[in-house]
Amino acid sequence: MNLDMSLFGYEFMQRALVGALAVGLCAPAVGVFLVQKRLALIGDGLGHIALTGVAIGLLTSTSPMWTTLATTVVASVAMELLRSHSRTSGDVALAMMFYGGIAGGVYLTGIASDKGVANLQQYLFGSLLTAGWDEVLTIAIGGAAVALLMLALRPWMSAVATDEQYARVAGLPVGGLNLLLLMTTAVVVSVSMRAVGLLLVSALLVIPVVTAQQFTRSFRATMHGGMAVGFLIAVAGVLASAVQDVPPGATIVLIGVACFLITATAAAIAHRVRRTWRSHPPPEGEPLEVELPSADPADGTPTPPKG
Amino acid sequence: MPVIATRGATVSYSGRAVVRDVDLAVEPGEAVAVMGANGSGKSTLVKAIVGLVPLAAGAIELFGAPQRRFRAWQRIGYVPQRTGAASGVPATAAEVVAQGRLSRRLIGLPPRRSDRAAVDRSLAEVGLADHAHCSVETLSGGQQQRVLIARALATDPDVLIMDEPTVGVDAATQAALAAVVADRVDAGCAVLLVTHELGPLTDRLDRAIVLADGRVVHDGAPPLPVGEHAAPDHEHAHPHPPPVLGLGEAAPRLTFGDTDDADDHRSCE
Numbered sequence: 001m002n003l004d005m006s007l008f009g010y011e012f013m014q015r016a017l018v019g020a021l022a023v024g025l026c027a028p029a030v031g032v033f034l035v036q037k038r039l040a041l042i043g044d045g046l047g048h049i050a051l052t053g054v055a056i057g058l059l060t061s062t063s064p065m066w067t068t069l070a071t072t073v074v075a076s077v078a079m080e081l082l083r084s085h086s087r088t089s090g091d092v093a094l095a096m097m098f099y100g101g102i103a104g105g106v107y108l109t110g111i112a113s114d115k116g117v118a119n120l121q122q123y124l125f126g127s128l129l130t131a132g133w134d135e136v137l138t139i140a141i142g143g144a145a146v147a148l149l150m151l152a153l154r155p156w157m158s159a160v161a162t163d164e165q166y167a168r169v170a171g172l173p174v175g176g177l178n179l180l181l182l183m184t185t186a187v188v189v190s191v192s193m194r195a196v197g198l199l200l201v202s203a204l205l206v207i208p209v210v211t212a213q214q215f216t217r218s219f220r221a222t223m224h225g226g227m228a229v230g231f232l233i234a235v236a237g238v239l240a241s242a243v244q245d246v247p248p249g250a251t252i253v254l255i256g257v258a259c260f261l262i263t264a265t266a267a268a269i270a271h272r273v274r275r276t277w278r279s280h281p282p283p284e285g286e287p288l289e290v291e292l293p294s295a296d297p298a299d300g301t302p303t304p305p306k307g
Numbered sequence: 308m309p310v311i312a313t314r315g316a317t318v319s320y321s322g323r324a325v326v327r328d329v330d331l332a333v334e335p336g337e338a339v340a341v342m343g344a345n346g347s348g349k350s351t352l353v354k355a356i357v358g359l360v361p362l363a364a365g366a367i368e369l370f371g372a373p374q375r376r377f378r379a380w381q382r383i384g385y386v387p388q389r390t391g392a393a394s395g396v397p398a399t400a401a402e403v404v405a406q407g408r409l410s411r412r413l414i415g416l417p418p419r420r421s422d423r424a425a426v427d428r429s430l431a432e433v434g435l436a437d438h439a440h441c442s443v444e445t446l447s448g449g450q451q452q453r454v455l456i457a458r459a460l461a462t463d464p465d466v467l468i469m470d471e472p473t474v475g476v477d478a479a480t481q482a483a484l485a486a487v488v489a490d491r492v493d494a495g496c497a498v499l500l501v502t503h504e505l506g507p508l509t510d511r512l513d514r515a516i517v518l519a520d521g522r523v524v525h526d527g528a529p530p531l532p533v534g535e536h537a538a539p540d541h542e543h544a545h546p547h548p549p550p551v552l553g554l555g556e557a558a559p560r561l562t563f564g565d566t567d568d569a570d571d572h573r574s575c576e
Contacts, residue, residue, distance in 0.1 A: 032396055035396055036395045037395070040395075153414070155402075155412075158396075158402070158406075159406040162398065163387065167409075169358065169359065169380065169385040169387075170385070170407070170410040171378065213396055213397055216397055217397050217445075218398060218399040218402055218442070220402065222397060
């Protein structure tokens, strides 16, 4: 790919880059908690629901971004209530969202068929290059708000995502934080549908995080690394798609998947090499964990694992 | 005023009573064990005390306040039963221990110096100061358990509530943990410990409560280890023959039932 810097002279390219930058930065900031909660597919579920929101927008001739935002926020609240107050598992709630959302979208678009089904395409697969300044501004403001909120609340959100029962006993507002996580996910989905499209939005929530965590040991580094990776693949995707004239969403996601495969392979190799060479803690095997508080691991009688 | 008080506490799961009519009181500075076979309701009782499981009947008071209105959660250090599942995103030992300070921090604000100091101190107390920046996933089972205990200690609690802290932990680590907990008891911290075996951690007990089928069958002196099982005032019944001492288990185990919660003993990678 030969990068032609004159691309940046075009205003549509500047807009696309600003939009991609915002989405790439903010999506992993939310996604890291979803990955931690093993809700990696929830973005996809909300993406399906968002389809209904887009259809409502087309039907009522209002801006689809706002109807999508409203629909996904309502859906995320409903889903959290369903999850926490009934016996329905998160899995079943997610399945209902997938099917109900996509059916609602197709049904409503069918009603609004005279208003351009082709229009739906750009929300399904993303069309950042055709976004206007006002749309890009919405993306940037929404993204920045979400990212800042998540950065400030990281210890609390990660405590709830890691061990909800402990968080409850620690007196944290678990219900509120869970709801906040789903609502910010809804905001990210609505905001980034312009960039990567509804069907691919889940990818930007998840891929940067799982790519970064190949090399990180801490939650903090994973979050910051994920945001950096998301930023890079989003910008790279926009540039590549402009050069080759293909949809940016698919390009961003493919670059992300490639990054993940490369880093996962590299991490596996690095891991193996380190295992052979390592001499620092944590040590191989099970040292005798006796000497407290001096914590001297020198006395290395191995303790047999308990059956 | 007792730290923990339950009156007629009853918990049912879908109509079946798991904990029946339990009266329990833990005074300040007192170390109490809740013992019993698996399925005797001991973990459920403790989950009810910390509010994770609703009561079907009865009442629970924490520090004199009805549990529903209790808000001073920073006075409680809770060590949940360790689950074997690895978490999705890596976290360092220091990050996990820092969760113990969240109940004392204002939401959204960065940690104060006292928060960082408490995290460092707690990690050092359990002997993991060198592992503060290691990913928890790479630690062994015993080390992970110590991280969870350090998290509870970091809260600077007035009562430590520990749910099976010795499952999957070798005898030597148990002895080390016992020393840490004994220090806190000496400093005036109350302890409520759920366990199904006697070990170093139970040496320092003031009292033990034995549950069978959800009811209190013994409330008084801690039961003696299997070796001295013939003591005349020993009340609880053994459904199984005394276990043979296993390799590497320095302390005799008091077994109330099958230990189905055998833990994976992950080694560092």
